[in-house]
Amino acid sequence: MITYLPLKEITASYEPQITDALRRIVERGWFLLGEECASFEKEYAAYIGNSHCVACGNGYDALWLILRAYIVMGVLKEGDEVLVPANTFIASVLAITNNNLVPVFVEPDEDSFLVGEAALRAACTPRCKAYVMVHLYGQCAYSDTLAAFCRERGIKIVEDNAQAHGALYGNRRTGSLGDAGAHSFYPGKNLGALGDAGAVTTDDTCLADVVASLHNYGSSQKYVHEHVGVNSRMDEFQAAVLRVKLRRLDSDNERRRAIAKMYIDGIDNPRVKVPRVPDFSGHVFHIFALMSPERDALQHHMTQCGIQTQIHYPLPPHKQQCYSQWAGLSCPIAEKLSAEELSLPLHPLLTDDEVRLIISAVNSF
Numbered sequence: 052m053i054t055y056l057p058l059k060e061i062t063a064s065y066e067p068q069i070t071d072a073l074r075r076i077v078e079r080g081w082f083l084l085g086e087e088c089a090s091f092e093k094e095y096a097a098y099i100g101n102s103h104c105v106a107c108g109n110g111y112d113a114l115w116l117i118l119r120a121y122i123v124m125g126v127l128k129e130g131d132e133v134l135v136p137a138n139t140f141i142a143s144v145l146a147i148t149n150n151n152l153v154p155v156f157v158e159p160d161e162d163s164f165l166v167g168e169a170a171l172r173a174a175c176t177p178r179c180k181a182y183v184m185v186h187l188y189g190q191c192a193y194s195d196t197l198a199a200f201c202r203e204r205g206i207k208i209v210e211d212n213a214q215a216h217g218a219l220y221g222n223r224r225t226g227s228l229g230d231a232g233a234h235s236f237y238p239g240k241n242l243g244a245l246g247d248a249g250a251v252t253t254d255d256t257c258l259a260d261v262v263a264s265l266h267n268y269g270s271s272q273k274y275v276h277e278h279v280g281v282n283s284r285m286d287e288f289q290a291a292v293l294r295v296k297l298r299r300l301d302s303d304n305e306r307r308r309a310i311a312k313m314y315i316d317g318i319d320n321p322r323v324k325v326p327r328v329p330d331f332s333g334h335v336f337h338i339f340a341l342m343s344p345e346r347d348a349l350q351h352h353m354t355q356c357g358i359q360t361q362i363h364y365p366l367p368p369h370k371q372q373c374y375s376q377w378a379g380l381s382c383p384i385a386e387k388l389s390a391e392e393l394s395l396p397l398h399p400l401l402t403d404d405e406v407r408l409i410i411s412a413v414n415s416f
């Protein structure tokens with residue numbers, strides 16, 4: 052069986068550095084807001100290309116904290132509208148609604164899975180004050196013309212970089228392109244912790260200060276609380292693990308691209324569509340998304356061939372039970388992608404032989 056994501060083997064491939072790092076924390080006896088976290092923040096800010104990084108509890112919190120900080124700063128106010136792709140993971144939308152902001156779902160482009168400029172312009176209302184830009188599947192969703200449109204309308208760009216650590220726009224990294232970047236280090240992401248972890252990056256010193264306060268009980272000085280904050284800190288164990296894994300991120304992403312290239316060159320089946328990738332070198336292939344109108348049969352066939360696959364995502368946020376207010380909303384492209392998407396295994400430890408096996412399984416469908 053080829054598993055979708057063998058986390059145990061992936062973690063083992065960073066040994067003995069991970070165990071050494073964890074032991075170092077135990078011996079030091081300092082578990083929160085310590086030197087590992089401070090070092091990770093410095094190293095990750097430099098990697099992404101921002102002057103500030105605040106490590107926090109998870110990727111959802113990173114998004115929520117940015118939007119909350121903008122409300123605290125008076126840049127956004129509750130009730131404002133926020134543009135968001137209709138085909139994203141629900142966390143991008145929850146960060147909006149849990150701040151009493153109103154999501155405006157934008158249809159993606161069917162071929163790239165990303166929101167294009169025309170769709171953004173069409174969806175944008177005068178009440179839209181921010182855009183949660185999702186670099187879905189590891190592909191950059193930013194462009195300078197898109198940013199110019201947002202600037203002209205006074206719309207803040209908040210990048211959801213949960214799936215795209217290391218992805219590039221020219222020589223700039225996603226997460227540093229807009230006004231602020233939210234990063235998730237959920238174990239399955241390209242840069243994954245051994246539990247929950249996340250980060251906010253930005254060049255905006257005021258925003259960074261407010262996020263830093265909000266994530267630690269609204270306090271920047273012990274027992275002095277200037278904001279109504281939350282507790283969303285990254286622990287020292289996760290920071291230490293992420294420091295080890297960050298050093299290999301670029302070569303891991305390079306391997307992901309090589310595998311994706313094998314898939315694109317090797318898959319040849321009229322019943323299956325491989326992704327069209329306009330900028331191969333900037334893509335970090337968090338997810339390799341096939342499309343097929345016969346997706347469920349294809350998934351069954353892959354399982355029969357001993358290959359585990361996944362679906363990202365079976366139901367778009369606006370069709371979820373928790374968002375019954377949008378049950379009547381129609382986003383036909385997002386809904387079609389949900390019905391047809393199938394993700395092939397793609398991680399740095401996948402061997403060329405395994406990739407060839409997966410390709411022949413798809414081609415024999």
Ligand SMILES: *Cc1c(COP(=O)(O)O)cnc(C)c1O
Pocket residue numbers: 109110111112139140142143185211213214235236237247248249
């Ligand atoms: C994983 C993910 C998140 C949430 O990250 P967590 O760390 O699980 O909270 C947000 N947005 C997208 C697009 C994601 O893939």
